[in-house]
Amino acid sequence: MMRLACAVATCALLGACATSPGPSSSGEPVNNGAPGSDRYSMAQDTPPEERRDISQLPEPVPKNEPRSRYGNPDTYSVWGKTYRVLPSAEGYQAEGQASWYGQKFHGHRTSSGESFDMYRFTAAHRSLPLPTYARVTNLDNGKSLVVRVNDRGPFHEDRIIDLSWAAAVRLGIEDAGTGRVRVETISATPAPNTPASKVPTAVRAAVDSPPxxxxxxxxxxxxxxxxxxxxxxxxxxxxxxxxxxxxxxxxxxxxxxxxxxxxxxxxxxxxxxxxxxxxxxxxxxxxxxx
Incomplete structure (x- = not known):
């Protein structure tokens, strides 16, 4: 199945974002002939029909997890472009545009093989290993959130991460469709007796910026x-x-x-x-x- 994710013609395992330029809030059509576009019942992405209150939804707690069997090839291709999966998530930082995805992809398989749940704090990224935990900060309003990256995308060059609908709501970018964010990967919280000098930088970034x-x-x-x-x-x-x-x-x-x-x-x-x-x-x- 991992080989399947590497092929352009059979990239269904690359997740929801691989088959869509972005959520309908961007005003762009989502079914443009990309491989796998016809596997969704909706033509355009939308917010959920059932708008649940996510204000008290807890953030995911970073923990050590094995790499997913799916979605972690060395390289993969989408729309004729080849992407390389990073060997490690540690120390990754980037700033750029975030988008979000929701109802159209809800319940469908992500690149990691899990089902996409728009009511959970997850995200899609082109190159981070799956799964990875990251703190996403909205640079326009200062809101910050930990998400679990378990999918591939977005495949717009001007975007660096695709957030679940719930994450977009919490960070305040649902209405605009996109927003300026900083993405910093974080690791599982170290043991209480671990000396500070021995804590990896990515872990310390998480400790430095809790909710x-x-x-x-x-x-x-x-x-x-x-x-x-x-x-x-x-x-x-x-x-x-x-x-x-x-x-x-x-x-x-x-x-x-x-x-x-x-x-x-x-x-x-x-x-x-x-x-x-x-x-x-x-x-x-x-x-x-x-």
Whole structure:
């Protein structure tokens, strides 16, 4: 079956995204003659008919999983272009456009061999091993979410990840159809006794950027921005000090320089500063806990 995924003419195992340019929110037709397009009962993708409340849906917890038997060939081809699967997900970071997919593909097999569930926090990626866990951050609103990558796509060159409908809703990009995001792979949480120096960078990125509602006995911070250029991080640090009187620190991991404000004694204090920054015209910072 893995050989099947490598062939252009028989790429049904490459998942929902392999047969569609993107969700209907992009305004583009989805059945354009690509291999496998005719296996779906719907002509265009849509949000679910049953809009479930996903506000309390827990994020997937990264864990060590064996590679899927399907969807992990060294290379595969779609629409005449060959893609290479990365040998490892560790340290992967990218920024670009995200899209989403939903009702049309719900219940159909993904590239990993699992059924696609639009109500779960999953995603499709062209080159990450399946499965992989990644934190996706909406660069326009600061919302962040852990997703489990279990499918292939999107095959638009201007997009780097395809999110499930639920993930798109949580990140605030459902209505627009696409959004600017940062994708950072993360690994399973290390054992409590593991020395910090022994924790892989990708794992530390996950620990550095957990979801809100952290325990009250931990040190709480706000992340004002993350930059590949340290000079840009230093400019952000100076701006925060000059315009808002906020002290900050730069935490650098894997060539990414994060500007952190804090620590705060409790989440209420942190949220007040977060709102003050938004009121002052700054992009709303992301709650983080080391």
């Amino acid at each position: 809100p509602n952290a325990a009250s006995n931990t040190r709480l911070f706000l992340q004002a921005g993350a930059f590949q250029d340290r000079a840009a991080a230093e400019r952000m640090q100076q701006t925060l000090l000059e315009q808002l009187g906020l002290g900050s620190e730069i935490r650098s991991t894997n060539a990414l320089h994060r500007v952190w404000i804090g620590p705060y004694a409790d989440d209420q204090q942190r949220q007040q500063v977060r709102q003050s920054m938004a009121d002052a015209g700054f992009e709303r910072p992301v709650p983080v806990t080391p």
